[in-house]
Ligand code: ATP
Ligand code: ZN
């Protein structure tokens with residue numbers, strides 16, 4: 159891809175250049191930069207160049223042009239460094255620099271229009287070129303903001319290729335056909351029987367004793383048949399997730415439209431809140447605007463469940479002999495601001511999930527994913543007696559970073575488990591099994607004593623989804639449920655009656 163960079167900057171020095179350094183000395187310095195310093199690392203004939211320079215008192219103005227090999231902002235940092243050494247001989251230092259103008263042009267598809275970009279003053283798109291005028295200072299150059307803008311543009315270009323294409327989905331396995339005993343929406347039926355009631359919040363339900371018993375039965379089956387035999391131990395993962403975790407997990411790249419945001423008061427000082435309290439007391443209205451000005455966002459509620467666990471291992475080295483590590487969490491709810499697809503207990507804003515995490519070397523992680531898959535199949539066949547299928551899909555951690563396609567390594571990826579809902583004929587994802595490669599250990603700096611690569615996998619068992627699938631295919635009458643399931647569930651409790 160063709161790229162051109164043009165940067166105008168001014169270096170401010172601690173003393174007057176025009177008085178101390180001769181023009182010919184500076185000209186020689188510029189020549190040295192143009193032949194060596196700004197060509198280093200670039201193919202022959204490529205790199206950056208100081209196209210113009212001028213000295214005025216304590217300032218030296220520079221115009222640097224480049225191709226993509228030594229980008230002009232890199233060139234400027236190199237020049238600053240060299241110039242510092244050069245001026246040192248004359249006992250002058252560099253005080254700072256000012257970026258007057260930074261223009262980047264690159265070849266660009268006509269169809270992909272851009273409206274706004276961070277640190278960009280002006281965007282022009284014409285004749286197959288994208289022209290950006292950047293608003294950057296020395297600090298943003300040191301933070302490599304221009305490189306990140308270019309990477310962002312590459313991301314956008316990549317995303318455009320996937321737009322309109324269907325998400326990756328490849329059938330891996332189909333279960334036997336099973337008899338269905340129900341053709342209605344199970345949520346409707348549960349409401350009718352008083353098993354559940356919509357809660358006060360969006361996509362949130364209150365589960366009565368019957369529905370709760372079903373969830374606990376599903377957990378029991380998972381524990382007895384999968385987690386305990388495999389030697390899993392229970393942990394408690396945090397349910398509030400600060401941004402520092404989502405930066406590492408990649409969620410900070412895309413979670414915004416779906417997050418449940420968490421805010422804390424700017425201060426606990428009751429006086430600071432007095433006006434809010436008073437307003438409520440006299441109006442009976444909660445003054446949201448007044449509250450918004452007094453709180454600040456610190457992160458969000460549990461979305462993917464496993465990311466905050468990794469802080470437990472962050473920065474540690476572990477001995478090889480404790481592998482594989484197998485832990486799970488079922489300590490709380492997950493939250494997603496779902497779109498219009500919100501439906502019954504199938505798609506919720508607040509849901510319950512058992513999250514299973516295993517950690518080991520590459521072979522162990524891949525091997526255990528296979529063991530889990532085999533065990534899950536037995537559970538679905540023998541206890542739930544459902545009809546389902548399994549598909550190889552875009553890994554969940556890529557989806558949640560806003561990416562499409564498949565992982566680079568074919569061992570890394572996600573299997574979605576889907577079951578058909580007879581009442582709608584639609585397939586519903588009810589859980590997944592995912593090999594996440596070295597992503598998490600790497601992002602959270604967890605190392606293995608032997609130096610071997612550490613891998614991990616996770617599997618999310620959505621309790622509402624398992625229940626929906628079971629009830630949609632078999633109905634709500636226990637005598638239609640599989641005997642093995644019935645023996646664990648026992649008698650459904652009856653507590654409430656309403657007049
Ligand atoms: P879907 O495509 O159905 O929205 P997803 O791909 O967003 O699912 P994941 O991000 O892979 O789901 O989450 C793992 C598991 O969490 C899912 O298999 C499902 O069991 C559960 N889950 C996710 N979103 C919801 C939701 N809104 N309501 C209930 N369960 C959910
Ligand atoms: Zn996970």
Ligand code: MG
Nearest residue numbers: 416494496505
């Ligand atoms: Mg989803």
